[in-house]
Amino acid sequence: MSVLTGKELRIVGFLCNWCSYGGADTAGVARATQPTDLRIIRVPCSGRVNPLFPLKALLSGADGVLVSGCHPRDCHYSAGNFYARRRLELLKEFLPIVGIDPARFHYTWVSASEGPRWKQVVTAFTDRIHKLGPAPKFQDAVPSYDMPDLAPVAPLRNLSCGANPALEDLKKQLKEALSDDHLFCVVGWQKSFDGLHATPLHMRKPEDVDKLIWGPFNVHSTANMIPQLVNDAKAAAMVGVKRGDPIPPAKKIGVVVKGCDGKWLVELLQEKLIDRDAVEIFAMGCNGTVSYDRIIAKIGAGKRIDSVEGNGDTLRVVADGQEYSLSMKDVAQDKCRACTVPNAPVYDHFAGDPVKVSEDAKPEAAAILAYLDGLTLEQRMSFWRGAIERCIRCHACRNACPMCVCREYCVADSREPHWVTQEDTPVNKLFFQLIHALHLAGRCTGCGECNRACPMGVPVGALKLHAARIVRALFDGYQPGTKLEAVPPFLGYEVEEKNIPEHQIEGA
Amino acid sequence: MKLAYYPGCSGMGTSAEYERSTRAVCKALGIELQDLPDWSCCGSTPAHATDAVLSAALSARNLTIAAKTMAQSGATKFTTPCPSCLLNLKTARHHMAEPEFRAKVDAILDEPCPPIGQKGEEPLPDTYSVLQLLVEDYGLENIKSKVKTPLKGLKIAPYYGCLLSRPPKIMQFDDPENPTSMDRLLEALGAEVVPFPLKTECCGASMGIPRRDITERLSGRLIETAVRYGADMIAVACPLCHMNLDLRQEQAARAKNAVFDMPVLYFTQLMGIALGLKESDLGLNKLCVSPTQALQKIGKEVSA
Amino acid sequence: MDSINLEAVRDEDFLRTVEKESGQNLSRCYQCGKCTAGCPCGPAYDMQVSQVMRAIQLGDKQAVFEAASPWLCVSCSTCTARCPNEIDVARVMDTVRHMNRREGGKHPTLNAFWDSFLKTVRLSGRAYELGVMALYMLRTGKVLTDMDLAPRIMPKRKLPFVPHVIRGKAAVGRIFKRFHDLRMDG
């Protein structure tokens, strides 16, 4: 079954049962002639419309998608459309990053009595889609393999790779804390196979603390192990407890955090995936971390690192016997350049002085976003069509993400619900990335682990950065992970949304 | 406070005393008036009676000058004492927000008018009445503190006329049915304000010449009601109202078969008296109905 | 009196033009008469404001153009301020007058007054009150207009005997000229 070639385009509507579906019925009863393109899917409430449904339709060949619900304040379920408004607005603004014209997606409110208005909406939206013509298909886009050479943006503050004088203080606090056995373990970083890489460190005894390192190489996030360790600590406490005995309190998990680690920790706490009581947070101000890719780009690939030493801004690397002098300005991670949270927002122990950032420091747009913004919709689609070809569906991006809390129940691996099929098509691969980005909207702390983890260099982090800037613009600069008591934007609503316009279709 | 100032044509003639007292009062209050250089007539009623585009164009020329004057002199707002000019200037700006209309206006101007712009950065300024700026920006407390001769015991009927607050969507000032800004101003001067119910009833406006009967009937009713409410005088803010109530008072009396002796003063003249300004700066002698007797109530002897 | 043939009288074009130029939705008017009731000029009108609105609704251009009322409206906007249907009635009256004028309609005395006024503006850049009076009396032949006021106002020495002529009078003159050349004045 297909659209009538040359006559119709594929337009999908999601209508709430109580208002808009009734409005469409009212228009029908009044014999209000309308274009025939639209196919209506009935849902109980616009709040039921997961933005992934319209997205799926648009990626699978719809030329336009229309969502319509009860007018704000008139929701049959009192608030469903308020939530829908925020989510659908996010989707509308998200679409152009992958090259989909946001004009192809429209959401509006029509009541059951507004037959004439429904006719206007359908007619105007169909007109608009016909003017835009058939939507470009992602799988048919000409892949572009241009990966731009992105100059890193200037850091907001001085980044350094020298030794932190407060490290001894931190170690002392850790040893003290570990001495009385109330901690199950403390998670930090230790030196790995070479001086450049770090590996997780589990400190259980005071002497383990000596292995702790702090500085530019504490790159990876330790988020993923924390909930599991909390469970391990609970299980350990239950050993030997008989049925009916009182449940003994579990030991706490200690976590050593930089500012950015502090943010995902706040998110995990906020989403109640760990209890505040279950963790003890050891914080210290961060002066930035390095990007392995940038260092390798400077010294060349395939070299054995002999030694690394940081001093102020300068990083001295000896590789294959040759010495390289690098500047943090050149090799720091992008997220560190834009970082305004060098100190963990929530902590129990803080070593040394907090690192200062000027309050009015405004990060520039990430280089990759600036690049994508400069492309046309068609070019963006080509960009992603090319980039996603490299994806091997290893899901390392997901596994590295501190906020991917679904774990083994990720919708990418499930049949029930069956969002993503196992077909190895560009659409399927992209759709997973878009699901990941939309699931993270309002939650992503910008840690950049997805990008770092990708073995194929697909710039998947850009999708999350784009969603994050939409969230900032819509919700007064909301930054996930900075306030424990904040209501995440997609779990709340305002009756009058300050920054969400009432979208109009020309002619309706 | 520095204001770009548009006197209006009648200030050069029939309402010379309004013009003169406005300048004197502003000076005494420390408000600097920056005259628009080479301003021209806004077209008044005849222009907007004739054609909306012509009327807007005549106003637009002056708005353009006002924009330049403000940019050069650092004046913060643009003002005129005359409600008729005010209506034309405000309406022109309001209508020019429609692109189609604006194009027609620009077509008959020497140079296209500056854009209206967003709130906050307004190349084409909005216009405010002197009354509005005195009450809202300068502040009644401020004025009160400068009163030297309180108008104590003087019963005044405040008459606003139709244009100061109408049409409400364009004028955006005070309550269109029961404005109180002049009431509060007069009270700040120490006067007793009578609850005059016809504050915004029309006086007959420019019908005085072509249809005198209309004006006589309307003005007559206003004066008659002021008398009933025990007013010693009427305070006005509009040259046309003043002309109909003062200059044409005898005509109105004849139409009503009555004898009136109701002084009609511009509110700026009353302010001047309260601020203790020189009589000659207020043009009291230009009034047709003498306020001499009424002003004796506050112990003020004037020779008008 | 002949009955009005509703179909013959309906000039759809006229109705739409009034609506477009005034920017008002006239079908909203439900004839409550609040405009008429508050109109200061009502007693002098040959056709009340609400009746003008009704005639426009019917598309009865002739009735509207033959009425004196739109010419007499003093634009006090009381009707606009009080209309329960948010119609800018005064603007509709203005519009009707403009349209009528473009088609050559005029009021016997008012046009003379307005034209006299605008002529002084065109010539000197500003309105000149004595000039207006003189021109008006010339045009209408009503040489005694307001002569009773002369003894009251002349001693006040407010009215200058020569007009204020501004430097930009040519610029103002050009506005009138272009207005005329572009036939905006009909």
Next chain:
Amino acid sequence: MKIGVFICHCGSNIAGTVDCVKVAKNAEAFPDVAYSTDNMYMCSEPGQDHIVEMVKKHDLDGVVVASCSPRMHEPTFRRAVERAGLNKYMFEMANIREHVSWIGKDKDANTNKASELVRMAVEKLRRNAPLFSKKFETIKKVLVVGAGVAGIQAALDCADAGLQVVLVEREPAIGGKMAKLDKTFPTVDCSSCILGPKMVDVSQHPNITLYTLSEVEKVSGYVGNFSVNIKRRAPYVDFSKCTGCGACMEKCPAKKTPDRFNEFMGPTTAINIPFPQAIPKKATINPQYCRKLTEGKCGICAKICPTGAINYEMKDEVITEEVGAIVAATGYDLMDWKSNYGEYGGGRYPDVITSLQYERLLSAAGPTGGHILRPSDGREPKKVAFICCVGSRDRSIGRPYCSGFCCMYTAKQAVLTKDHIPDSQSYVFYMDIRAPGKLYDEFTRRAIEEYGTEYIRGRVSAIQPDGKGQYIVRAADTLLGKPVEVAVDLVVLAVGVEGAKGSGKLAETLHISYDNFGFFLESHIKLRPVETNTAGVFLAGSCQGAKDIPSSVAQGSGAAAKVIGLLSKPKLESDPQISNVNIKRCVGCGKCVDVCPFQAITKENIRGEIKAQVIEAVCQGCGLCAATCPQGAIQLSHFTDNQILAEVNALCQC
């Protein structure tokens, strides 16, 4: 799976612009379709019988009917499917009438579209599962909020039917607006004579518990099982001791207390019984004006009270009641005319009053003892103007609607004016006389023909005092086409009505919808006028829209009938189209709990792990949780992700 597809012609309604035969033919090729046919009228008895027959004959597991809107006949066909022995949720409908044949002109396009809609329905049906309702007990008790005439009627009808009734009233006495009226149209019988006995019935009915000075604060639960918190303000009088003798009122020194009951037409005392026939006839203290409560000094009423009923230490209390149904009957209030009508003086003129204030002047129990006297000088007015539509049919102040009953009471008040003051003359300024009720138009004609009331068709432009004690009312006689004016002594404004103050807050408490004017929204304006969209909550009287007394009483009885019908069933059945949690997939993050508008999801500790759990009777089936859960662990039955995805995929496949 074996699916049967039935395409309806609906006479020529569908078949006129859709090739139904072709649609049926196309459907044969869809997956799992075992039988496909077309029929002239599917909803007719033979049509339905055909479904039943074919299900049996072809051993079908599910049925798709393509006909009109599911909002029309989904219940009909579900019953038919059930008769055929299938679960009624193994049924889908394709709307090829309202959404296709009636709106599209092109037969080819329509036929194609109809086929696609059938295909969508088939794809969805393939993922349907049988759903089963649960049964639950109900509490045989009803809460009525508001004790005006509508609430009283609803309460009495329910109580007479044997239900327990909790009647809550905000004011100190019941009776609502009707208790304030002098006479009622069209019969001009005394309001308190017809309402009084009903009020007494309320106070004496064994099944009715009355809480005055009380408001509903919180409602939780669901149809059949609501839990309601009622906040009762302290009356500072022990009702069990107060005999209503009124001695306290005589001695109370706070004699300038505003009199709410008398619409502020005169002062009252801080301790008072609002009117002689008040139910309950108990004194209450207005704490804002009582000298003892505000200043700590006085205590006269306590000294004078013969039964020692006064208790200054009383505190507000919260009472919890469990009920099975709720009737909202909170009535109306007058809109704020003062801020919107400067041209009528905006409240500055003492002799420009509302019609409700005029009722109090007319009433023998009112502040003037039933004599019409001007508030300004206590003189008897000889000329009275009545202005209709003040705050009605005025979109410039955001009041586009007609308040319905003002035309009638204005006529009544004109008649009563003549009765009270025979040498008076009344003028009624109206726009249209709306008198469609039984004996209504006859009544207005009487006001005009027998009582000589002058009716002038025009909206009043301004009321202006003339400075000599009268008011000039300026209007146009639009029938004459001339401006008119008249000098009168008193002006009565027929002020438009809106939902009672605080109705929005109550609506949110009850989880029902309300409009911009504070009126509650009914389920369907014509066919379900007393139901709301929240099961178990019903509407009576003017809280749903302006209503006169007969309509209010009728709706009160209507709401009562609905309540009685609901609670007469031994058990209620829940709708199985609700959310449920796949415990395995749930990570216990609680996002669904945060967004649920009905508090229908809780977090439970299941074997040491936190999991979301749906309270089946509370869930309304909106699916917001399903759209929120990132791992798809919570799904809305009948609208699961996979069912909607199947519809999307049926339309878009690339």
